[in-house]
Amino acid sequence: MNEAGANPSTCDGPGAIFKDRLKLDKQTGSLTITNIRTEHIGRYSVDIRSITAKLKTFQVTVHDVVESVYVMEGDSLTLHNGVKVQGSDQIVWKFEDQVIPIAYLNSPDETQWRNIHLKDQTQDLVFSNIRSEQTGVYTVEINTISMVLHRKYYIAVVVTVGGKTVSVMERDPVNLDTGVLEIQGYDLILWKTGGNIVAEINKGDNIFGPRDEDDLRYGGRLYLHRKTGDLTIGDSKTTDSGDYHLHMSNSEYTLQRSIRVTVKTRPQSGAPSGIYGAGVGLVVWAVTVFFAERFVDNEIKGVSITVNSYS
Numbered sequence: 001m002n003e004a005g006a007n008p009s010t011c012d013g014p015g016a017i018f019k020d021r022l023k024l025d026k027q028t029g030s031l032t033i034t035n036i037r038t039e040h041i042g043r044y045s046v047d048i049r050s051i052t053a054k055l056k057t058f059q060v061t062v063h064d065v066v067e068s069v070y071v072m073e074g075d076s077l078t079l080h081n082g083v084k085v086q087g088s089d090q091i092v093w094k095f096e097d098q099v100i101p102i103a104y105l106n107s108p109d110e111t112q113w114r115n116i117h118l119k120d121q122t123q124d125l126v127f128s129n130i131r132s133e134q135t136g137v138y139t140v141e142i143n144t145i146s147m148v149l150h151r152k153y154y155i156a157v158v159v160t161v162g163g164k165t166v167s168v169m170e171r172d173p174v175n176l177d178t179g180v181l182e183i184q185g186y187d188l189i190l191w192k193t194g195g196n197i198v199a200e201i202n203k204g205d206n207i208f209g210p211r212d213e214d215d216l217r218y219g220g221r222l223y224l225h226r227k228t229g230d231l232t233i234g235d236s237k238t239t240d241s242g243d244y245h246l247h248m249s250n251s252e253y254t255l256q257r258s259i260r261v262t263v264k265t266r267p268q269s270g271a272p273s274g275i276y277g278a279g280v281g282l283v284v285w286a287v288t289v290f291f292a293e294r295f296v297d298n299e300i301k302g303v304s305i306t307v308n309s310y311s
Contacts, residue, residue: 010031021034021036021040031046036060041060041061042059043057044060045058066152068156069155069156069252070158070180071156071157072157072159072160072164073157073159074130075127075130075255075257076128076255077126077253077254077256078126078254079252080254081122081125081140081142081151082142082151082252085142086144086145089142089145090142091123092140093140094139094141095134095136096137100116100125115129116128130157135155135157137152137153138152138153138155139151139152164258164259166262168236168262168264169263169266170236170266174233174263175232176231176233176244176246176259176261177228178228178229178230178248181228182227186229186248187249187251188202188204188250190246191224191245193243194215194242196211198210198222199211199231210223210231217240218233221233222234229248231244237263238265240261241262241263242260242261243258244259244260245258246258
């Protein structure tokens with residue numbers, strides 16, 4: 001663009017990769033790439049010449065898919081905007097085509113946004129106790145001095161029955177699931193209970209495995225699944241009962257979930273697991289007498305009852 005020229009011009013670039021995608025603002029000189037694709041990744045430079053010359057460079061990174069996030073109803077979720085926010089930056093979050101009003105966030109009077117707030121330093125969008133009706137597409141637009149950045153997320157909130165409570169009998173295994181088939185999309189996975197980290201996957205520090213040395217009650221009974229990040233407590237004890245907290249994060253988002261675990265005392269061998277009742281009922285009506293005899297088979301789960309009638 002030349003100030004003396006009538007109209008700014010653009011070119012299609014090598015292989016026409018920018019064909020019909022470049023827009024040059026005549027007043028500001030800002031360049032916009034529409035419908036950006038992965039082949040547009042690279043370093044861009046702008047040469048500004050007036051009384052003094054100025055050269056600015058930008059590194060552009062493009063993600064080839066919309067980031068999809070699958071969560072359970074009641075989870076906590078943080079969407080990261082991906083930039084270090086400066087004081088003059090302007091950030092707008094949207095749900096579908098609706099602007100999320102900052103003034104109404106985390107307000108008890110505003111039903112739709114009452115469980116959402118922005119982090120003060122980063123302006124990341126945080127959901128507490130996310131709800132099924134909040135499933136949908138979220139976008140963030142960040143206007144800085146040097147660029148305008150758009151990011152898009154698709155959130156699917158899954159409603160499950162009993163997914164956040166686990167109840168087992170003593171000595172049975174406790175299985176705590178992450179809900180993902182593979183952990184390759186996450187940089188950090190933590191399992192915590194009682195303020196201690198009991199299992200960790202940290203790709204940056206090359207850490208993988210249980211950390212039961214911080215909580216001696218487990219004594220080698222923790223198993224971390226390499227593919228899914230699921231945690232299993234073997235040979236469970238009543239002391240394993242409590243709240244377990246899952247933390248999974250990457251550069252796009254952070255997910256947090258709490259699971260309540262209850263380990264029940266197993267009945268002593270030979271004792272019935274329920275109350276079956278006792279006694280023999282004797283009813284006399286006219287000249288007919290009925291005797292009911294009850295037999296409980298303790299070798300199998302359930303009750304075997306035989307009723308004999310005599311008249």
